[in-house]
Amino acid sequence: MTKGNLAIVLHAHLPYVRSEEPGSLEEDWFFQALVECYLPLLETLEEALRSKDQEPKITIGLSPTLLSLLEDEVLKNRFEKWVAIRLEVLNTSETECIKATLHLRDHLKRQLDSWKNCRGDLIGRFKKLETSEVIDILTCAATHGYLPLLRENPEAVRAQLKTAVREHQRLFMKSPLGIWLPECAYYEGLDELMAESGLRYAVLDGHGLLNADPRPRYGLYAPICTRRGVAFFGRDSESTLPVWSAKDGYPGNPNYREFHRDLGWDLPIEELRKIGINEKRPLGIKLFKISSKNTSLEKKQPYDPQAATESVEKDAENYLKERKKQLIRLEESMQIEPLLIAPFDAELFGHWWFEGPKFLSNLFIQSKKEGIKLITLKEALKVKPQIQLCNPSPSSWGQGGFHNYWLNKSNAWIVNEWSKAGREMISSCSEGLIEESNIKIIKQAGRELLLSQSSDWSFILKAGTTTELARERINLHLKRFWMLINTIKNKSIINSNLLEEIEKEDCIFPLISPIDWKKKT
Structure with a gap:
């Protein structure tokens, strides 16, 4: 051993x-x-x-x-x-x-x-x-x-x-x-x-x-x-x-399945509509192998499962x-047994x-x-x-090794929005202003704030893929957050149907606690 x-x-x-x-x-x-x-x-x-x-x-x-x-x-x-x-x-x-x-x-x-x-x-x-x-x-x-x-x-x-x-x-x-x-x-x-x-x-x-x-x-x-x-x-x-x-x-490896060649791109739009899909997009149906690195997608060769199985055994060995x-x-x-970390x-x-x-x-x-x-x-x-x-060094495993992939001209605007919303959430949860009738509202505001902070949307904005979706997600959660938090601040009444609709769509973290945002004294 x-x-x-x-x-x-x-x-x-x-x-x-x-x-x-x-x-x-x-x-x-x-x-x-x-x-x-x-x-x-x-x-x-x-x-x-x-x-x-x-x-x-x-x-x-x-x-x-x-x-x-x-x-x-x-x-x-x-x-x-x-x-x-x-x-x-x-x-x-x-x-x-x-x-x-x-x-x-x-x-x-x-x-x-x-x-x-x-x-x-x-x-x-x-x-x-x-x-x-x-x-x-x-x-x-x-x-x-x-x-x-x-x-x-x-x-x-x-x-x-x-x-x-x-x-x-x-x-x-x-x-x-x-x-x-x-x-x-x-x-x-x-x-x-x-x-x-x-x-x-x-x-x-x-x-x-x-x-x-x-x-x-x-x-x-x-x-x-x-x-x-x-x-x-x-x-x-x-x-x-x-x-x-x-x-x-x-x-x-040329024998492995090609990720980017998908039948959803190859099929005519008429066939896609027959199965209820109204736009060309990946279906997760991939039938070609990588072939060679210089082969264009349309010239990829059919995938051979047996050849791929043989290759993966050799690669693992x-x-x-x-x-x-x-x-x-x-x-x-x-002087001690070495440990290799492979994440x-x-x-x-x-x-x-x-x-x-x-x-x-x-x-x-x-x-x-x-x-x-x-x-x-x-x-x-x-x-x-x-x-x-030891004290670890500030770092990340993203491109460049630090924070620049999530803080650049494509997505830096979000950080200020997180900061403003975070300060408001902390203030609302720290000043003892949350009445019993508003507990559901502040909890949902917390969910929306957390969802707006997902690094996935920042990553997509930088990568340039489905950026409209990412921007929509961020803005939707922030919009909901401010609507909910302002309802509490202004002591106004929220439409119960609207609150139920938001809770139904963003039904995550059932045990969320506003105490987590409370400032320590």
Whole structure:
């Protein structure tokens, strides 16, 4: 057995894309994530648990907004029809990709059976895997708010953290100890608010540890701890680059499924309208392989599932062999067992990289053979008797390594809006002006404020994709926030039907507490 451990950390998150209208683009985001990522991931972990020859171990952060979508009955009731429409398209569309069509049809049917067998209770399945010690479940900030940009009002950061912890407690009947900080973003003093919320560990990008004060003795290969009792792990780029990079890593293998070629773009609009879709957009039906990097989308070759399976087995073997070499090198210069931290967005596995869940499955199968022990973050802390005291450096894992992806000319205007709304929420919750009759209103105002702070919308504005949708979401939640808060300030009466409509659309965080925004005296 190699001396050293590998911790795979997945961040499972979607923004609050609940829609009252079926067939929306936002609904597609969620349902595609279910059939391509979350259901296959559960299947992979459950199969590995049943096998005597595998020791599956991963840490996974389940964001509160994703959990709210997973438990939403309205969305659950639409999922089977959504899958049925895709199966109908596969059954009726003429295509040269026979093997790929049959493979995708089988995949969709299997995921649908998996959904039916648990009656859509994916949260319960995650809970069982944690009880079996296969996974360690982390929380995230309530709506994935980018915390360094909310720090002007510490109460706003506290509300993101405490709302998340409370939601985790409600759904899993236990308090989370770890958190996936949105975008792995850290600023000085955040550990104090984390500790106050009962959160004891998180992952940062590598420079968050390498630039810590004092510099960590073991660099990225052991956790550090602040004086407030919060531990931090550092992302190891050598362990992550081969997996997440489509350009230089495994996902760019010519045999793997092409993400960007989707039947929704290829089908005539008349055929799309027959299934109730009135515009060209991705359906999640992808039948071609990457082929070569220089091949244009229209010239991609049909996907061959068998060739992809053979490639993913080789790539998993290569990944583990390289990690073994890395751990052997580190052993020679360390007095403790080295720890490799490999964090990824969960949707890389299945959505962006269709073969990703099979890659994980092969890691579970082959890790014993290579003598590499897989470990969760919680277990890693238990086996480290002494942890060096350090102050992490401000950082993120976004482009540039700090905060510029979420603070630039495309989205900087939002920060001032968050600050103004945050100050008003703190004032309203701190001055004892909330009468009993206004409790529902202030709670809904808190939901709208949290939803407006989602970093996903800032990311989209910078990336330049579906920017109109992102802008609409931000403005809608802020508009609702100010309408609700002004109702309280002006002691006016809100239309009960309007309040019910807002509560119905943004029915998240049932245990939200205005106390979280109360200024400390």
